[in-house]
Amino acid sequence: MTDGANFRDSKQQKDNFESYCGYHQTWTGEPINELTQTGPGTPCGDYLRRYWHPVYITTELGSKPQLIKILGEELVLFRDKSGRYGLVHKRCPHRRASLEYGTCENQGIRCCYHGWLFDVDGTVLEIPGEPEGSASAANVQANVRLGAYPVKEYKGLLFAYLGPIDELPEFPVYDTFDIEGMVMTPYAGPFNCNWLQVLDAIVDPVHTAFLHQSQFSDGFGELGEIEFYENKKQRFFGSASRRVGDNIWVRVNELVLPNFTQAGSAFATDGTQQRYFGRSAFTRWVVPVDDEHCIAYAWGNFGDRGDPLEYNTPEGMQLIEQGELFDRSYAEKQASPGDVEAVEGMGAISDHEKEYLVSGDRGIAMYRNQLKKHIRNLQKGKPPPQPGILAGANNGSVIPTYGSDTVLNIPGADEQRDLLKSTNKQVMDILFAADALSGDARDQSIITQLRALE
Amino acid sequence: MSDQWIDACGVGEVDEEDLIRFDHGEKTFCIYHTAKGFFATDGYCTHAEEHLEYGIVEDTVIECPLHQGRFDIPTGKALGGPVCIDLKTYPVKIENDRVFINLSDDTV
Ligand code: FES
Numbered sequence A: 001m002t003d004g005a006n007f008r009d010s011k012q013q014k015d016n017f018e019s020y021c022g023y024h025q026t027w028t029g030e031p032i033n034e035l036t037q038t039g040p041g042t043p044c045g046d047y048l049r050r051y052w053h054p055v056y057i058t059t060e061l062g063s064k065p066q067l068i069k070i071l072g073e074e075l076v077l078f079r080d081k082s083g084r085y086g087l088v089h090k091r092c093p094h095r096r097a098s099l100e101y102g103t104c105e106n107q108g109i110r111c112c113y114h115g116w117l118f119d120v121d122g123t124v125l126e127i128p129g130e131p132e133g134s135a136s137a138a139n140v141q142a143n144v145r146l147g148a149y150p151v152k153e154y155k156g157l158l159f160a161y162l163g164p165i166d167e168l169p170e171f172p173v174y175d176t177f178d179i180e181g182m183v184m185t186p187y188a189g190p191f192n193c194n195w196l197q198v199l200d201a202i203v204d205p206v207h208t209a210f211l212h213q214s215q216f217s218d219g220f221g222e223l224g225e226i227e228f229y230e231n232k233k234q235r236f237f238g239s240a241s242r243r244v245g246d247n248i249w250v251r252v253n254e255l256v257l258p259n260f261t262q263a264g265s266a267f268a269t270d271g272t273q274q275r276y277f278g279r280s281a282f283t284r285w286v287v288p289v290d291d292e293h294c295i296a297y298a299w300g301n302f303g304d305r306g307d308p309l310e311y312n313t314p315e316g317m318q319l320i321e322q323g324e325l326f327d328r329s330y331a332e333k334q335a336s337p338g339d340v341e342a343v344e345g346m347g348a349i350s351d352h353e354k355e356y357l358v359s360g361d362r363g364i365a366m367y368r369n370q371l372k373k374h375i376r377n378l379q380k381g382k383p384p385p386q387p388g389i390l391a392g393a394n395n396g397s398v399i400p401t402y403g404s405d406t407v408l409n410i411p412g413a414d415e416q417r418d419l420l421k422s423t424n425k426q427v428m429d430i431l432f433a434a435d436a437l438s439g440d441a442r443d444q445s446i447i448t449q450l451r452a453l454e
Numbered sequence B: 001m002s003d004q005w006i007d008a009c010g011v012g013e014v015d016e017e018d019l020i021r022f023d024h025g026e027k028t029f030c031i032y033h034t035a036k037g038f039f040a041t042d043g044y045c046t047h048a049e050e051h052l053e054y055g056i057v058e059d060t061v062i063e064c065p066l067h068q069g070r071f072d073i074p075t076g077k078a079l080g081g082p083v084c085i086d087l088k089t090y091p092v093k094i095e096n097d098r099v100f101i102n103l104s105d106d107t108v
C-alpha cells in the first residue's frame, strides 16, 4: 500500500464524521413529574389513592407483621390471630417505634416498645403501662389513633385502599376474576423503576415484535397491523393483527385506568392453531412502591382459556410476566433482554422529555394524557371515574374485559395489510358489541361471531 | 359556497377545559370547550398527523399528545414545541344548546 492511499483513507474517514452530533446533544431531560410522583400529597399520588390496589400475596404474610411500601408510604401489614387483616402506618403514635416489631394479637397488633394495642382500624385498645382508669389513658383513647387503611383479601391477593375513607370506592370486579375452569395463581413481579415505565408496555404492541420475538413464539416476531382504541376514556387498547401462515392472529392488550392490565396469552398460542377469544395470561396491576420501584401484582391465568397448566410454576409466571426469568446474569440479560431490562434500562425514572414518540406510541400518548386529565380534574375537586363505569348495562357490577387472543383461519398474502386491518377492526367490533352480555353468554356470543369471520 | 353550518354536538358533551373529536364525511375536527367559549379546529396536528383528540386543553391552548406541540385554540396559531404550521380553525355558533361549526370556507 502506498502512503498516498493511506492518506486518502484517513481523510475520507474524517469527512464521514461530519454527521456525528454527540457533543451537541443534551444528556438528560425531565420526567413527566405529574405522572411519576406518587407519594402522599402529590397530585398523581392523590389520584392513585382513589383506587383499590393489590399490595401483597396472602400466603406470603406470616404470623409476624410485614413492613411494606406502597405509593411512597412505609406501612405495616398484618393478620391478627382472629384472621383479620390490618394495614397501618409504620410508626406507633406513642413514641414512634416501628410496628413491624410488634406482635399480632387476637384483636389487632401490639407495639413492642410499651405494649399499646391497636385494632385493625387503628383504635387504641389498651395502654397497659398506664394505671387503669387514669386520665391520661382515657385521653389517649379519646384522641389518638394509629393511621390505618382498609384491606380486602381476594383470591390470594391482599388489596388495600389508601385514600380518604369517605371516598371509599366499590371493589372492582372484572369478568376474569371468575372464569369456569381457570386456575388463578397470584404472583409479584418487582421492577426497579417508576411505575409509568412498566405500565406503558401494555399499550405498546410494537415492542412484542422486537423485545419478545424469540421469547414466546415466532408469531410474536411478526409486526402486523397495530390499532389503538379506547372505551369511555377509562380503558385503552392496543390491538395487533399478524399473519401466521393461513391464519390471522389478533392479540388485544388492555389497560383500565389507572393501572389494571390484561393481554393475550404468553404460551397458549403461536398463531398456527385456531383460537377464539382465549383469555389473558395475567390479570395484573402495576403498583408503585415508591417513585423508583414498582411491583406488578397479578394472577397468572391457567387452563383451556388461559396459558397451559404446565406454566403454573414460579418460573412459568416469571416468563409470562417478562419473557425471561427475573434472576439472571448480566451476560444472560444482554443475550436476551426481557421487559425488566427494557424498562429498568431507562433509569429509575425515565426522562420523558427526551423521548420522541411515533405512531406506534399512540396508545401511550392517549392513556398518559387521560391520566393527566383525571389528575388535574381531581385537583379541581372532580373525583376520577372508577373502573365500574365499564360494567355493561346488564351485567351488574362485573366489568367485561377484552385482553385476548383470537386466531382465525383467513388465508391471504402477506402483503394484504388491509385484510389484517379490517380483521383487527371486526374482532374489536365484536368485542365491543358484546358489552351488554355477561359471563358465559358473552363468551359464547363472541366466539360464535368470531368463527363466523372465517 | 353558501353558509354551511354543521351540527357537531351538544354543549353538554364537551367538558370545560376539554375537547371532543367530531368526524364529518371524510374530515375530522376537534370541538373545544374553553373558559372563553366553544371553538373548532382541524382534527390532526400539523406536525406528524396525530389526532388532537387526546391532547390536553389548558386555558385556550391545545397541547398535542405526541410531541407536545402547542396551538392557540381560537386562532389556530402554532405556539411552540415542534409545530410551525398553524392549525385551521372554523367559526362556531351555539343554538338551542347545540354546537354548530361552519365549513363554508373549507376548500377541500
Ligand atoms: S412506642 Fe409504641 S407503645 Fe410506645
Ligand code: FES
Pocket (backbone or CB within 6 Å): B045, B046, B047, B048, B049, B050, B064, B065, B066, B067, B068, B069, B070, B081, B082, B083
Ligand atoms: S404530532 Fe403533534 S406535535 Fe408532533
Ligand SMILES: [Fe+2]
Pocket (backbone or CB within 6 Å): A201, A207, A208, A211, A212, A322, A339
Ligand atoms: Fe413485554
